[in-house]
Amino acid sequence: MEAGTRKGDPAVRDGSARRRRIRRATDAVELLKADHRRLRRLFHRFEQVGAEERPRLVESICQLLTLHMMVEEDMFYPAFLAATADQEFLEEAKKEHEGVRRLISQIEEVGPHDESFAARVRVLAAMTRHHMLEEEKRGGVFAEARDTGMDLGALGTQMKLRKARLRKKLLLLRGPFGFTWASVRP
Numbered sequence: 001m002e003a004g005t006r007k008g009d010p011a012v013r014d015g016s017a018r019r020r021r022i023r024r025a026t027d028a029v030e031l032l033k034a035d036h037r038r039l040r041r042l043f044h045r046f047e048q049v050g051a052e053e054r055p056r057l058v059e060s061i062c063q064l065l066t067l068h069m070m071v072e073e074d075m076f077y078p079a080f081l082a083a084t085a086d087q088e089f090l091e092e093a094k095k096e097h098e099g100v101r102r103l104i105s106q107i108e109e110v111g112p113h114d115e116s117f118a119a120r121v122r123v124l125a126a127m128t129r130h131h132m133l134e135e136e137k138r139g140g141v142f143a144e145a146r147d148t149g150m151d152l153g154a155l156g157t158q159m160k161l162r163k164a165r166l167r168k169k170l171l172l173l174r175g176p177f178g179f180t181w182a183s184v185r186p
């Protein structure tokens with residue numbers, strides 16, 4: 001056996017680590033989970049920063065949430081439904097997305113100087129955390145998607161492209177203090 005092809009050889013280890021990284025970068029479930037982690041970090045940060053930083057932070061949260069929900073509703077959920085016929089989960093998920101959208105729209109409407117702003121963002125954090133846990137839990141949509149053997153690599157690649165296009169489009173639609181995400185549909 002040639003040196004460099006043995007299992008445990010650093011070059012082989014690096015090669016498989018690289019393949020794992022590439023797989024993670026295009027796997028639909030991993031992409032959605034990465035968004036969830038980002039959202040958790042942003043909501044956590046909201047509690048740590050002062051009032052002057054909050055509008056920008058909330059803008060990032062609303063942008064990411066809106067894009068995330070669009071990609072789930074337009075691509076991930078339909079592919080999941082085609083693979084599993086699990087209509088029940090998706091109906092619940094869509095209701096929760098609607099709740100999140102309504103709240104984003106209220107936050108946008110009252111703006112960062114209203115006294116209810118922080119409280120509304122905290123409600124948004126709680127709703128979003130609950131919904132993300134539902135998707136991530138054992139037997140949830142992510143686990144079920146893996147079990148069915150959906151082509152998560154191909155789906156993830158399409159989702160990445162769509163998200164990049166949507167982001168560009170949404171950036172052109174900024175509102176009074178930065179965001180108008182709630183009312184936007186592609």
Ligand SMILES: [Fe+2]
Pocket residue numbers: 069072093097131135
């Ligand atoms: Fe969702």
Ligand SMILES: [Fe+2]
Pocket residue numbers: 032036068072132135
């Ligand atoms: Fe999600």
